[in-house]
Amino acid sequence: MGKLSSNSYILTVVPIIALAGLLFGYDTAVIAGAEQSIQRYLIDPLGLGSLAHGFTTSSALIGCVIGGLISGFLANKIGRKKTLILAAIFFYVSAFMSAYPELLFFTVDEQTIGLLIMFNIYRVIGGIGVGIGSAIAPVYISELTPKQSRGKFVATYTLSVVIGQLIVYIVNLNIASGQTSAWIDDLGWRYMFLSELIPALLFFFLLFFVPETPRYLALKQDYSKAASILEKVNGSKEKAQDILAEIKASVKMETGKKVSIFAYGKLVLIVGIAVVIFQQLIGINVILYYAPRIFEELGAAGPSVSMFQTVIVGIVNVIFMGLAILFVDSIGRKPMLIGGSVLCAINLFMVAILSYLGIFGISTLIFMLLYVAAFQLTWGGVTWIVISEIFPNRIRGQAVSIATALHWLANLGISTSFPPIHDVLGGMTFAIYGALSVVAVFFIWKFVPETKGKTLEELEQVWVEKKVG
Numbered sequence: 320m321g322k323l324s325s326n327s328y329i330l331t332v333v334p335i336i337a338l339a340g341l342l343f344g345y346d347t348a349v350i351a352g353a354e355q356s357i358q359r360y361l362i363d364p365l366g367l368g369s370l371a372h373g374f375t376t377s378s379a380l381i382g383c384v385i386g387g388l389i390s391g392f393l394a395n396k397i398g399r400k401k402t403l404i405l406a407a408i409f410f411y412v413s414a415f416m417s418a419y420p421e422l423l424f425f426t427v428d429e430q431t432i433g434l435l436i437m438f439n440i441y442r443v444i445g446g447i448g449v450g451i452g453s454a455i456a457p458v459y460i461s462e463l464t465p466k467q468s469r470g471k472f473v474a475t476y477t478l479s480v481v482i483g484q485l486i487v488y489i490v491n492l493n494i495a496s497g498q499t500s501a502w503i504d505d506l507g508w509r510y511m512f513l514s515e516l517i518p519a520l521l522f523f524f525l526l527f528f529v530p531e532t533p534r535y536l537a538l539k540q541d542y543s544k545a546a547s548i549l550e551k552v553n554g555s556k557e558k559a560q561d562i563l564a565e566i567k568a569s570v571k572m573e574t575g576k577k578v579s580i581f582a583y584g585k586l587v588l589i590v591g592i593a594v595v596i597f598q599q600l601i602g603i604n605v606i607l608y609y610a611p612r613i614f615e616e617l618g619a620a621g622p623s624v625s626m627f628q629t630v631i632v633g634i635v636n637v638i639f640m641g642l643a644i645l646f647v648d649s650i651g652r653k654p655m656l657i658g659g660s661v662l663c664a665i666n667l668f669m670v671a672i673l674s675y676l677g678i679f680g681i682s683t684l685i686f687m688l689l690y691v692a693a694f695q696l697t698w699g700g701v702t703w704i705v706i707s708e709i710f711p712n713r714i715r716g717q718a719v720s721i722a723t724a725l726h727w728l729a730n731l732g733i734s735t736s737f738p739p740i741h742d743v744l745g746g747m748t749f750a751i752y753g754a755l756s757v758v759a760v761f762f763i764w765k766f767v768p769e770t771k772g773k774t775l776e777e778l779e780q781v782w783v784e785k786k787v788g
Contacts, residue, residue: 326554328551328552329463329464329468329472329552332463332529332530333460333463333464333472333475333476334475334479335522335525335526335528335529336403336456336459336460336476336529337456337460337475337476337478337479338479338518338521338522338525339403339406339452339453339455339456339476339479339522340452340453340456340476340477340478340479340480340482340483341479341480341482341483341486341518341522342406342407342410342448342449342452342483342515342518342519342522343449343452343453343456343479343480343483344479344480344481344482344483344484344485344486344487345483345484345486345487345515345518346379346410346413346414346445346446346448346449346483346515347379347380347383347449347484347604348483348484348487348488348633349487349491349511349512349514349515350376350379350442351487351488351491352487352488352490352491352492352494352495352508352511353491353508353511353512354372354375354376356503356504356507356508357375357376357438357508358372358375359504360430360504360508361375361430361434361435361438362375362435364430365430365431365432365435367435369738369739369742370735370738370739371435372738373734373735373736373737373738373739374439374735375435375438375439375442376734376735376738377730377731377734377735378439378442378443378446379413379442379443379445379446379449380446380727380728380730380731380734380735381443381446381731382409382442382443382444382445382446382447382448382449382450383446383447383449383450383453383723383724383726383727383730383731384446384450384724384725384727384728384731385443385446385447385450385724386406386409386446386447386448386449386450386451386452386453386454386723386724386727387450387451387453387454387720387721387722387723387724387725387726387727388450388720388721388724389447389450389451389720390402390450390451390454390455390716390719390720390723391454391716391717391718391719391720391721392716392720393405393451393455394454394455394458394535394716394720395535395538395716395717398531398535399455399458399459399462399531399532399535400459400526400529400530400531400532402451402455403451403452403455403456403459403522403526404523404526404527405451406447406448406449406451406452406455407448407519407522407523407526408448408523409444409445409447409448409451410445410448410449410515410518410519410522411516411519411520411523412441412444412445413441413442413444413445413446413448413515414445414512414513414514414515414516414519415512415513415516416441416444417438417441417442417445417512418509418510418511418512418513419509420434420437420438420441421434423437424437425437445515446727449727450723450724450727453703453723453726453727454719454720454722454723455719456476457473457476457477457703457704457706457707457719458532458707458715458716458719459532460472460473460475460476460707461473461704461707461708462532462533462534462535463532463533463548463552464552465552465553466772466773466774467648467772468648469648469704469708470647470648470652470704470771471644471645471647471648473703473704473707473708474640474643474644474647474700474701474704475644476703477640477643477699477700477702477703477704478637478640478641478643478644478700480640480699481633481636481637481640481695481699482637483518484633484636485630485633485634485636485637487511487514487515488630488632488633489630489633490511490514491511492627492630494507494510494511494514495507530544530548531544531548532548533545533546533548533549533552533562533563533566534566534712536548537563537566537567538712542563542567545563545566546559546560546563549562549563562774565774565776566712566776568776579714580714580717580718580721582711582713582714583711583714583779583782583783584782586766586782587709587710587711587718587782588710588718588721588722589766590709590766590767591705591706591709591710591718591719591722592721592722592725593762593766594656594702594705594706594709594722594763594767595702595706595722595723595725595726595729596725596726596729597660597698597755597758597759597762597763598698598702598726599726599729599730599732599733600729600733600752600755600758600759601660601663601667601694601698601752601755601756601759602667602733602749602751602752602755603691603694603698603699604730604733604734605733605734605737605748605752631688632687632688632691635688635691635692635695636691636695636699638692639691639692639693639695639696639699640695640696640699640700642696643655643695643696643697643699643700643701644700646696647700647701647704647771648771648772651769651771652701652704652705652767652769652770652771653763653764653767653768653769655696655697655700655701656697656698656701656702656705656759656763656767657760657763657764658697659693659694659696659697659698659701660697660698660756660757660759660760660763661756661760662689662690662693662697663690663693663694663697663698663752663753663756664753664754664756664757664760665753666686666687666689666690666693667690667749667750667752667753667756668749668750668753669686670683670686670687670690670746670749671746671747671748671749671750671753673686673746674745674746674747674749675746675747683746704770705767705770706719706722706723707719708770708773708778709768709770709778710722711778711779711782712776712779
């Protein structure tokens with residue numbers, strides 16, 4: 320009975336927090352359907368080139384960096400829950416104002432540099448929401464759930480990211496279907512951004528029904544509330560007290576004493592940051608942000624067909640991210656990251672080789688889909704699990720904040736540089752991401768510890784011992 324009750328409680332709270340992931344996927348992927356219209360509406364009339372186009376497509380990522388940087392401060396100052404509520408507000412504002420950037424200061428169909436800047440500012444606001452959510456939602460879930468099932472519950476968050484991407488791909492397809500390119504360039508792209516208002520509002524209201532995490536409450540010395548939530552999660556008062564004792568020992572609360580980010584050595588920070596940066600260097604978001612354009616270049620006839628193929632990418636995302644949940648607590652994090660890097664490298668090199676040989680069409684699409692499948696089965700689901708687990712309790716907020724900010728900075732660099740590099744190298748650009756996948760294999764093998772099956776407090780001891788050693 321206790322077990323059923325605890326499972327029911329977790330299954331009520333985790334899906335609400337996972338909506339942060341859905342909005343993460345929705346906000347970052349909505350641009351895939353709109354980017355060509357944005358180019359024709361805002362970039363081309365001003366005579367700007369591919370670098371401006373790449374920056375505008377990726378400008379939300381500046382907000383992601385900002386959101387990542389401030390997330391740790393906010394999470395420690397006002398709590399995990401209130402920080403996520405703030406993220407929901409950023410999502411809502413961005414969705415509405417990105418659809419109508421002319422609303423406050425400009426006139427529709429009068430393109431100016433000022434309007435382009437304002438559009439990018441509104442996209443940055445949404446990115447701040449993504450940056451906050453991507454840092455804090457996995458931390459929230461890892462701090463709430465038991466060690467034996469923590470991996471699959473954090474993976475539920477990452478699954479919601481690709482579900483958000485799939486939903487917006489389908490929404491974009493429905494908006495574009497049967498419409499002319501002129502209509503999409505005039506109104507369709509606006510409806511794409513507006514559609515995000517629905518999940519943003521849902522996330523905002525549902526957050527008022529979830530608790531604060533027990534580890535944050537312990538940091539604030541609210542032990543009675545922490546114990547109450549731990550009991551609901553674990554289904555046993557005795558077990559809750561044991562876990563709370565571990566948390567207290569780990570936190571070692573000392574009023575007025577600031578804990579250094581390097582309290583456990585530099586290696587843990589370097590490893591955590593490197594994992595999230597490698598996730599971006601492998602190149603997945605190039606596919607997600609530019610998919611319709613890439614598929615048109617591979618032979619898709621028109622925006623509706625290319626968006627349909629993008630939906631196929633979204634379906635592959637969801638299927639293989641879902642499979643990752645089945646394996647992450649049995650196979651382990653480290654083997655999945657190494658195997659995923661190898662598979663990603665093979666498929667990226669094949670896309671590059673086919674492009675070099677001038678072979679486009681179904682064969683290239685197959686290798687691209689195999690790449691997406693390999694990534695989502697491994698790196699897509701496992702990265703955020705590792706980041707939510709690897710940092711010790713006392714520095715987790717700060718460390719996740721720094722790692723998340725640098726993750727999004729790497730994303731910005733990869734996404735912004737893709738159009739000009741692609742202009743020069745074409746499909747051979749994918750060979751660069753393939754080579755970086757090979758480098759990732761050796762890094763994960765050498766430096767990343769296995770985190771499955773350990774409490775967050777046990778993982779802390781790994782870094783204490785390495786620092787002493």
